[in-house]
Amino acid sequence: MLINCVAYQEGKKLSDIPVADISDYLEKPETFVWVALRDPDASELAEAKLEFNLHELAVEDAARGHQRPKIEEYGDSLFAVIQTVELVEGEAELHVGEVDVFVGPNYVLSSRRNTTQGFLGVRARAEREPHLLAQGSAFVLYALMDAVVDRYFPVADKLEAELETIESNIFTQGAQRANIKRLYELKARVLTLRHAVMPLMEAVGRLYGGRVPALCLNTEDYFRDIHDHLVRIATTLDTIRDTISTAIQVNLSMVAIDESEVNKRLAAWAAIFAVFTAFAGVWGMNFKFMPELEWKWGYPMAVACMVVVCLYMHRRFKKSGWL
Amino acid sequence: MLINCVAYQEGKKLSDIPVADISDYLEKPETFVWVALRDPDASELAEAKLEFNLHELAVEDAARGHQRPKIEEYGDSLFAVIQTVELVEGEAELHVGEVDVFVGPNYVLSSRRNTTQGFLGVRARAEREPHLLAQGSAFVLYALMDAVVDRYFPVADKLEAELETIESNIFTQGAQRANIKRLYELKARVLTLRHAVMPLMEAVGRLYGGRVPALCLNTEDYFRDIHDHLVRIATTLDTIRDTISTAIQVNLSMVAIDESEVNKRLAAWAAIFAVFTAFAGVWGMNFKFMPELEWKWGYPMAVACMVVVCLYMHRRFKKSGWL
Amino acid sequence: MLINCVAYQEGKKLSDIPVADISDYLEKPETFVWVALRDPDASELAEAKLEFNLHELAVEDAARGHQRPKIEEYGDSLFAVIQTVELVEGEAELHVGEVDVFVGPNYVLSSRRNTTQGFLGVRARAEREPHLLAQGSAFVLYALMDAVVDRYFPVADKLEAELETIESNIFTQGAQRANIKRLYELKARVLTLRHAVMPLMEAVGRLYGGRVPALCLNTEDYFRDIHDHLVRIATTLDTIRDTISTAIQVNLSMVAIDESEVNKRLAAWAAIFAVFTAFAGVWGMNFKFMPELEWKWGYPMAVACMVVVCLYMHRRFKKSGWL
Amino acid sequence: MLINCVAYQEGKKLSDIPVADISDYLEKPETFVWVALRDPDASELAEAKLEFNLHELAVEDAARGHQRPKIEEYGDSLFAVIQTVELVEGEAELHVGEVDVFVGPNYVLSSRRNTTQGFLGVRARAEREPHLLAQGSAFVLYALMDAVVDRYFPVADKLEAELETIESNIFTQGAQRANIKRLYELKARVLTLRHAVMPLMEAVGRLYGGRVPALCLNTEDYFRDIHDHLVRIATTLDTIRDTISTAIQVNLSMVAIDESEVNKRLAAWAAIFAVFTAFAGVWGMNFKFMPELEWKWGYPMAVACMVVVCLYMHRRFKKSGWL
């Protein structure tokens, strides 16, 4: 579905233009065309391919979707794949979408899939600041990327918050089953976000500093800024990952410690009752000559004796921490 | 076994030719020979060696088989070893075959072993599009590789699906023995696919970008595309591997948690019966003067008392989650 | 909040100057302006941006805070983000603050946030030694960094001491629950300090040796010294991390070993009482013809017999280490 | 001990020569001397040092033995240390020997220690193919290395077979003690082979491709072939290592699962007997008025009742998988 198709000159909007005229505008000097598609079908991509003269392999990737994030050079143009990552209320898994951006010297074609995130805000901001837009297509690429990457932060924060919630329960008895499940699910979500962040970070890292595509020569500082954001998210994710794996170990230790305490208690009570029962067993024997059985106060004495011994044992176990 | 031996000129098929004439055709300008062998025996390889003037070490590797994936330069020609990986219905292990490709400026010799995958489709498609075939032998190498790599995807998907099945059982009580076994077997299969993917990825990564063999200068974008596919599969495999190792830990935790719950239940029931038995033991003692034994309602009262105490304990254990 | 705004000439203090005059002083030859802010608000940063002609992205970072440590080149100036890490009495978590330093050929602007650490000492020392200050703005950057990094050492030492305390308890029975908790919290603190140290180490590593920003050409040895300090701290932290993860494993082993010993004791006592009770059960049977029941010394003999058997078992268990 | 000392010209054997004449032959053009020592003593090495003018440090290494595999350049000559690894029938540990090779432009001196592997076959094959031997000393180095590396394969295969044997037992109940022991010993053997393979792989990797010692310029393809073999073995070893560590985890899980099943059975039987004993205890009480005790069929009914309850419990436990 076509969302926008606009021509700009020196940073200012000329007009909305029909897709079929794109190739004409591209030939005009100082003119710049910015097209946005959403869940495009094969015919739309085919038309765009013709108008912009896009590389076959890049169009194939955009048509198929489910690419990993990457930035590829085709001659003097770039093809960028970026993943959007969204939290969906009430769902455990993160929602992953995709934005494909074709960037040439005087055009930008973005195509997004499976995502509710729109980029109208990006275009509006860019149109409000013609001096920035006048920097050309690489700046638009930066602006789109920045919009996507900025939306990674709340996701990462959410994951961090989830980890903190789990951590606050990790030393709680009886919460281990829930903890381990949440840790496992959290790890899966961290991996999902990582898969969006890491390859993009690596790719953006090649847009500044060393040998840089000609397109991006004026915008190196901006891409370094995005790279820096991605490194921050990556660091956060690595910390979460590292902490999850420690937390899983700790959780196992807590299970073992809890169990060992239950075992001790079990052992203590078993001992107490075993003693009690042993006494009762003795006085339940049928020997003829058991003088204490004949005593008037034999029974209360016996019970008292059993209770005293058991209380004594109870106290000793209590002291040694078994009960 | 010889499957095909065809000469092409400017991307178009000239004719099937006998193996013995290959060296003659190789001397003609603009001509290109494409030979396909299957499970070749020593004599076929020896003949091919002579006709194409192949390097001894490469031919030795092709003869022996069981090589790791690699792409080696011998002068101006390339020797590529690619592994095919197939799912076999009803077998736990993946089936690994091998395709050896000798690529010279004007020839391609492919030899496959232990694999049911044929490449007739590749040849048919190439013959239908002479402008692609006209790009020469590196394009054929690309087409063969692409065919093999495309068949890795369903295998990787299958492994991912298997992992998801296991994950859906991981928090199920009593499934741990089966889970651990399936995780272990899955890991072995992941390793098998990884061994096909990783070395090839590394090798293909040297066919574009930096210093590239002369043969591949026009087809860099295509090899980058294959590299990109391999990176995607490798990422998937790494995620599976990472998840498997977490799942094994989680599975162990679940065993421990389940056991600790069984232990608590055991402890609770043991306590209840120990109390019951202790009471019975007391009233089973043979003291002469035990007034309650003489009471008319002594027995029902005793049993009632025992039951009440046990029910009370049962309820407390229930509350504290032990039962 | 503005703390200082001073102009220097040839290493000597000229005078405190108003912020609005900075741009005038920057035009004078051999003059150098050093400004210190604390928790600056937007307007202060905006004014500083104008006077020093700072880069928009750097100012944005400084305004937002919560950056990771980094050193970025903007043209011929540097923007450094350093994290301060402080121990707070009575709190488990480390307190992380931030110092942002803008360094140009003839100015230094430092802005600190969320930290009680001041840098008056750095300025005082620098003013006492004009020959050092005369080396220019990179030396001031060094001096600020050195002050921050020097304060990492007591934090690292504290973490090491905490680890040693835990280690001294690790083979103590019954301390495992506390140990695991302390290890977990210690790990979190180590990660916090690491996040301050590692990126800074990497960044400082680019201020000497290879291609160095023009500003830092005379102070390479000093930055190498800071790098060396950071490497030392990083090594300490890695050792702590490594040891923590071993300690967690060892702790789990100790839980298991303790539990297995408890189990053995439980088993031994259970066996002893089971035997005792079995004997009592036998003599509590109601068979008519049980000669020993009629004996005069039957009862004491029975009890003696039971005690002897149990003592014998007790001794055997003692010997084999179960009790 | 001197094994051979032969001079060659243009790939053909001239004659066996005395060690003392070596330096004379080395001065002749197109002549090549190949000496083989075995467990040489100090004087033999000293003589060789003089004749070949070897570097002091290299000779020291050869005299001491127990070096790690390496290839060092000394001026225009090479010093290679290779480890032989042999299976010894009936011994758990692998037998590690050492081959030191000094290679100059027109000589090869090999010295082997602690190994039963000889290299007469290598010499015989080389002498049969003068055109190969004519390629000079680097080819001899290749041939020696190739002989050693080829003997790594059966060792690696043996280790793989051992792993497969263990794997086939890993889900067998009661085999865990043996498994863990075998896994531990296998790991030690894998490490031994790895220590022979990895440093050699790294060293051989510098004999082709990039900057190569002058000696090896014509034999790069051959060293790449050895490198390829070593990579294959290294991959195998890494897979074994990885699998061992998973197997150890899995084994621990199996122990825990088995134990938890034993615990459940124990709990079930304990419950059944506790119920049985509780009933018996009730009817063993001495209350005067217990009507059922007076019934004619009281006893069989009681026993029947006890048995029925226990059978019912048995069946329920069976159903829920505890028995």
Add this chain to the structure above:
Amino acid sequence: MLINCVAYQEGKKLSDIPVADISDYLEKPETFVWVALRDPDASELAEAKLEFNLHELAVEDAARGHQRPKIEEYGDSLFAVIQTVELVEGEAELHVGEVDVFVGPNYVLSSRRNTTQGFLGVRARAEREPHLLAQGSAFVLYALMDAVVDRYFPVADKLEAELETIESNIFTQGAQRANIKRLYELKARVLTLRHAVMPLMEAVGRLYGGRVPALCLNTEDYFRDIHDHLVRIATTLDTIRDTISTAIQVNLSMVAIDESEVNKRLAAWAAIFAVFTAFAGVWGMNFKFMPELEWKWGYPMAVACMVVVCLYMHRRFKKSGWL
């Protein structure tokens, strides 16, 4: 404390000289001064700094001590920090000392701290071989390093021997508590030695091969030799570390296996006694009509019956390996 201060010319000792004259000797051509300090105080270092014109930062490091091993270039001179590691009889921890070496074109100043190792032997050997000493200050640095590194070997051997002792106990029942403690302590010692070895290895690796400090141009082979020694020790340490972490896992498995066997035994004996007690309980019931109680041989038959059943169970448990 000053130990030696000697001037050499062309490798031969001229005379012991007072520290104050050093700067004079340094100006003489072909002269070389070698000074050795031990636990120097501030004034000694200050004097040395003046005489040799040492860099402030290097002197600060030497004054403070507790540096990590490193080799730093200051202009045309080097500053090396090396750690000595010693076994102290009867102490668990390794003793770490420090040797700081300042090396200029015509001087060497060594300063050792906290170590009983002296370097008189190094000086004596150097003076005996003037042709080596004539190679200049880098050779002295090599000789000092070599002396320190040579003393790492017995320490590494000791750690290996300790590991072997532990390994021989690892499958012994009941040794797990001691094993885990020794493994933990061994790991700490391995880390200590590693911290001495790894940074030094990295630093020495930059004294040969690539871009080498001018001072070391003639002694590259010697430093490569030291590097090789350090790599050997590092490999040993990595193997020990790897083995320790496997051994900790194996030890935990052994605890679990032992415990599971104890559990089985416990279960078996509990079952046997439960059956015994159940029988006794039945015949201890007070039913009026229990014919077997009236039989003359009832009692022996009952006991026989109980014993037979228990023996039968014992045998079955024995067979199935539970007892």
